[in-house]
Amino acid sequence: LLAWGAVAKKYRKNEMIFHEGEAARYYHQLIEGRVRMYSTTVEDKEFTQGMFEDGCSFGEPPLFIDEPYPAAAVAIRDSVVLKISRDIFLKILVEYPYLQMEFLHTFAQRIYDKSIATKELINNSPQDRIAAFLDVYKKKTGSDNPVVVGLTRKEIANFTGLCVETVIRTLIKMEKKKIVAINNRKIVY
Numbered sequence: 001l002l003a004w005g006a007v008a009k010k011y012r013k014n015e016m017i018f019h020e021g022e023a024a025r026y027y028h029q030l031i032e033g034r035v036r037m038y039s040t041t042v043e044d045k046e047f048t049q050g051m052f053e054d055g056c057s058f059g060e061p062p063l064f065i066d067e068p069y070p071a072a073a074v075a076i077r078d079s080v081v082l083k084i085s086r087d088i089f090l091k092i093l094v095e096y097p098y099l100q101m102e103f104l105h106t107f108a109q110r111i112y113d114k115s116i117a118t119k120e121l122i123n124n125s126p127q128d129r130i131a132a133f134l135d136v137y138k139k140k141t142g143s144d145n146p147v148v149v150g151l152t153r154k155e156i157a158n159f160t161g162l163c164v165e166t167v168i169r170t171l172i173k174m175e176k177k178k179i180v181a182i183n184n185r186k187i188v189y
Contacts (some may be wrong), residue, residue: 001029002169004092005035006084017131021074024139026063027089030054038158039071048158050110051151061107064088097154121161126170130158132188149187 002008008031011017017028020039024188028035037049037058052058062069063086069082071108073082084092093100120169133156134149141147141182157167171187172182181188 001082001084001092004084004088006082008038009081009083011079011081013075014182015075017073017075017081018069020070021068024059024067024069025086026055026083027063027086028059028073029057029082029084031069031080031082033075033081034077035072035081036076036155037071044052047161048155051155051159057106060103081089091178119158126160126162126166127174127179129158129162130167130170130174134187135182138189146188147179149189 006029011033017035018024020027032054035052035056035058037052038046039049050058059069059071059073070110093103095169097177114138116132137149137151138147151159153167153171156162157164162165164171171180171182175182179189
């Protein structure tokens with residue numbers, strides 16, 4: 001990306017990278033840090049669309065269809081993001097067709113994960129929603145052993161569409177049922 005003119009930009013914690021409804025002009029590749037993409041409801045409630053870590057790209061679907069960003073992106077830790085213009089990004093994909101398959105795989109995985117999450121949001125109890133979310137979270141770590149969930153209760157609420165208080169109450173119930181463990185305020189699943 002650097003050879004094609006990408007620029008590394010530093011973002012401080014809580015600094016916006018792009019806003020919902022803004023024209024999609026850049027491909028974003030997270031070098032280090034953590035970024036959250038979220039949309040806002042009419043009641044100003046935030047719903048997390050995705051969380052991205054080192055090495056992940058984010059916000060690319062609108063680049064392919066020339067539409068505005070459907071969600072906002074914010075650095076939730078100090079972060080460094082490579083940015084390259086939409087036009088150059090599309091030229092790179094023409095030059096390196098194997099990257100098209102990489103993006104196809106990434107998009108397919110994200111669509112699959114969203115489908116599972118949507119099903120859980122629509123049909124299930126708070127415990128089922130949280131458990132399904134934690135299943136996806138754990139799957140992404142690649143571990144069969146219990147993992148420490150590196151998210152706050154508020155972040156889990158934003159992913160599951162629940163309020164923070166409901167997440168807290170439900171996690172306490174899940175701990176009593178031995179579905180999760182809570183050690184030093186950290187959730188282990």
